[in-house]
Amino acid sequence: MVTINKDFLVTGSITTLMVSEVINAANESNIGAHSIFLGQIRSDIINNQCVTGIEYSAYPEMVEAEMQKITSIVTEKYNDVIKIHVLHSIGLVNCGEISLLVFVGCGHRKQSFKAVEEIVELIKERLPVWKKEFLEDNSHNWPDNKTDR
Amino acid sequence: MKINVLLFGILTDIAGVSHIEIKDVESVSAVKSWLWRNYPKSKDIDFQIAVNKKIIDGKADLKNGDEVALLPPFAGG
Numbered sequence: 001m002v003t004i005n006k007d008f009l010v011t012g013s014i015t016t017l018m019v020s021e022v023i024n025a026a027n028e029s030n031i032g033a034h035s036i037f038l039g040q041i042r043s044d045i046i047n048n049q050c051v052t053g054i055e056y057s058a059y060p061e062m063v064e065a066e067m068q069k070i071t072s073i074v075t076e077k078y079n080d081v082i083k084i085h086v087l088h089s090i091g092l093v094n095c096g097e098i099s100l101l102v103f104v105g106c107g108h109r110k111q112s113f114k115a116v117e118e119i120v121e122l123i124k125e126r127l128p129v130w131k132k133e134f135l136e137d138n139s140h141n142w143p144d145n146k147t148d149r
Numbered sequence: 150m151k152i153n154v155l156l157f158g159i160l161t162d163i164a165g166v167s168h169i170e171i172k173d174v175e176s177v178s179a180v181k182s183w184l185w186r187n188y189p190k191s192k193d194i195d196f197q198i199a200v201n202k203k204i205i206d207g208k209a210d211l212k213n214g215d216e217v218a219l220l221p222p223f224a225g226g
Contacts, residue, residue, distance in 0.1 A: 062202050100226050129225030130158035142159040144222035
């Protein structure tokens with residue numbers, strides 16, 4: 001039985017307190033490995049302007065449905081996964097702050113590395129989330145993951 | 150016949166709203182034509198369409214009260 005959290009969307013940045021709560025909650029005695037991915041807002045330079053922050057928006061009902069599909073894909077593939085916790089920001093997140101947390105708790109380390117990477121890639125590909133990237137002159141762009149590295 | 154159209158990402162910039170109720174459209178392609186006619190800049194935007202939260206390929210007929218979401222390329226993470 002895999003435990004998966006229900007509320008994936010968080011307003012504003014993901015704080016260190018939230019990260020530590022996720023870790024502390026994964027104290028099941030059969031978990032032997034935690035793998036965590038944290039996505040941080042990078043201050044890219046675009047047309048000589050620094051990115052100051054990103055405002056995320058989402059289609060919340062579809063986010064829930066897609067996250068369930070993503071976690072099903074991963075748990076069917078990796079049978080050592082015991083716990084998954086995903087948090088994605090909506091609203092404004094400033095540069096240097098965290099906007100995505102993917103936690104995977106497994107019995108052993110190897111599948112935890114693979115599962116966390118696969119969840120991140122599926123989130124980038126399939127989650128109905130958009131980002132409005134603000135620059136220091138208050139202009140904005142709408143980058144998407146087709147061009148993202 | 151009323152259709153609830155939800156716009157996301159760059160389409161909200163183009164239309165200036167995130168929700169539009171339109172009448173007398175009976176298919177997804179009619180919603181697209183309506184959007185392009187009213188917001189010509191949307192012709193430059195690539196987007197998928199979800200009807201009642203399911204992404205559809207190609208054509209689909211609509212019924213009263215359907216929710217049609219216009220989804221530009223995703224940018225999560």
